[in-house]
Amino acid sequence: MVQRLKIVVMLGGPSAEREVSLRSGAGVVKALRSLGHTVFEIDPKTPDWILPPDTDVVCLAPLHGTYGEDGTVQRQLAQLGVLYTGCDAESSRVAFDKVLTKQKCIEAGVPTARFVVMDSPKASWPMGWNPPVVLKPVRQGSSVGLQFVGRVEEWGKALAEAMRFDSEVLVEEKIVGRETTVGILDSEALPIVEVRPKAGAYDYRNKYTAGNTEYFCPADFDSDTTKKIQVAALGAFHAIGGRDYARVDVMVCADGSPVVLEVNTLPGMTETSLLPKAAAAAGLSYAELCQRMIDLALKRAKEHKSRTKIAAVAVA
DSSP states (O other): OOOEEEEEEEOOOOOTTTHHHHHHHHEEEEEEEEEEEEEEEOTSTTTTTOOOOTTEEOOOOTTSSSTTTHHHHHHHHHHHOOOBBBSSSSHHHHSHHHHHHHHHHHHTTTOBEEEEEETTTTTOOOTOOOOOEEEEEETTTTTTTEEEEEGGGHHHHHHHTTTSSSSSSEEEEEOOOEEEEEEEEEEEEOOOOOEESSSSOOOOHHHSTTOOOOOOOOSSSSSHHHHHHHHHHHHHHHTTTTOOOEEEEEOOOSSSSSEEEEEEEOOOOTTTOOOHHHHHTTTHHHHHHHHHHHHHHHHHHHHHHHHHHHHHHHEE
């Protein structure tokens, strides 16, 4: 039987992903209410938000982008002593920064694409590199500012566009292969989702427009390749210090070798989003996935309380 809780769902916020966050949030709110919870919505577009009294847990699942995914709101909630879902402030900060994520992956031996960082819109083409490359704002999500450069002549315009969204841009070798993503739930890899846009790249438009992209879950890989992809995804998740849930984007080369692109600590929860698709393939409905997120937070709180009690007894 589900424990009836007083839950605050944070959605919207001040980031470039605000509209997607509102869509994700509407789904999460509806799902949690369908399970009998008392659900309040808070849009932290401005910093003067106040939680309702006796809030049991704050669900951050829909709060994509800066403020939600970069560790800011997690740090504020921790200071308030309020329980919240998902990764903690530090792992969120690391995962939201694509360069820090890559550095953690390299340290942990997790395969990731070659990269260099640019901090000026007037930076010249990187020495020793050949196109194609991919440009990504270092601290953005949902493919915001994503640019593909197939020829050196396209460099200046693409770099200027990517730098509209952050002061640093990640320049990454373009990995040719199959695009996949792996949902992580309670430190276990969910079935792999393969992503195939019908036209162009898996950019913001194709990601959030229904019908623009085909999804295959479980992805059609042999068992050995499937295991390698999931191991790489879990490796990246642990490398950034993840907890509860996340989604890891992985390119798969022609020889079946995985290359981790990034870790999303608050992945999309809209009707076209990938984590719900992976959960469905594992036998979890959308509402059950939302409940699991809440349950994992409650489990952490219970374990923390037990450890604190044991420590107090030991000191006594």
